[in-house]
Amino acid sequence: MSTTRWLDESEQRVWRAYLESTQRLFDRLERELDDYSDLPLPEYEILVRLSEAPGSELRMSEIAAMLVHSRSRLTHTVTRMEARGLVTRRACPSDRRGVLCAITDVGQAALVEASPVHVTGVREHVFDQLDDEEVAVLGRVMTKLGAHLREAPTPAVRRAAS
Amino acid sequence: MSTTRWLDESEQRVWRAYLESTQRLFDRLERELDDYSDLPLPEYEILVRLSEAPGSELRMSEIAAMLVHSRSRLTHTVTRMEARGLVTRRACPSDRRGVLCAITDVGQAALVEASPVHVTGVREHVFDQLDDEEVAVLGRVMTKLGAHLREAPTPAVRRAAS
DNA sequence: ACAACCTGATTGAGGTTTCAACTATTCCGG
DNA sequence: CCGGAATAGTTGAAACCTCAATCAGGTTGT
Helix, strand or coil: CCCCCCCCHHHHHHHHHHHHHHHHHHHHHHHHHHHHCCCCHHHHHHHHHHHHCHHHEEEHHHHHHHHCCCHHHHHHHHHHHHHCCCEEEEECCCCCCCEEEEECHHHHHHHHHHHHHHHHHHHHHCHHHCCHHHHHHHHHHHHHHHHHHHHCCCCCCCCCCC | CCCCCCCCHHHHHHHHHHHHHHHHHHHHHHHHHHHHCCCCHHHHHHHHHHHHCHHHEEEHHHHHHHHCCCHHHHHHHHHHHHHCCCEEEEECCCCCCCEEEEECHHHHHHHHHHHHHHHHHHHHHCHHHCCHHHHHHHHHHHHHHHHHHHHCCCCCCCCCCC
């Protein structure tokens, strides 16, 4: 019912800066990563999570949840990765619906090669550009947004315009 | 030559919060938009820019630059949009290489229907979650990152790991 | 005025992601 | 302990994006 609360000019500047910079940033990181290594960013992120996991393996749905990917997307990506020998899959013993995905030695090697490229990019393009206060507030902001989005899942009905 | 400057734990938390929240945010906005209107987010953004432009039309490459899309991507998207009657294209009189893209009445109508949905989402999921200082710093942060990325275009060579 | 180069835009092929449908397993209420 | 609902994962087709190649038109230097 209530009328739309539009963005004022300054809010609009903030929002568009967010859109544009984020777009540029991910573009850049993606390009750097597969120019100087041969791992697309999404595969890189999967390998990072696996390498940090106890036993170097995770359930498919855990990975999907961490990276905020759909299960379907993850299956497709992991299928490609398995074909390249970066990961393996095996049935989960405790839950027979589940699948455990593990990083292989080849995957580890690819990760070791790629991570300096990626981390250097993140440092140069993000942290080197900001002072400590800005980093702190950025962290707080993103943490808040994440918490909100996690707990307020898709509303069943949204009263749009009218 | 220099050894990689890794992220410390707190930097990593900030970086991952940025990744996760941004992913969730765009996911959500996209879903809301094409649940409650029938315009994908990229098409919505194109229509917004066109509607703000003098004469309601822009060069293809201007749109691409504003939205940080490749020219090719834009061509494909606009081709779909033109097929649906949302925009039209015509040759640019001053530069015969160019193409001018204009929003149609149908496009305007779609935009008017979609914008309350989108703007409400942005307000709820972003601005309502933050106080004034946080919004101000977020703006400054994103402006800085954008400026850096715009002026430091893909380095010809990057010394990676080793 | 010409060659070499750059810019604007499109095309089609190939790769990735989404979407809906489907199977299998587990969880839960009665 | 049964039946319905939720969860885990996969599949294939369609939608979308990327990449490299191509074409046409402008720009520059000599």
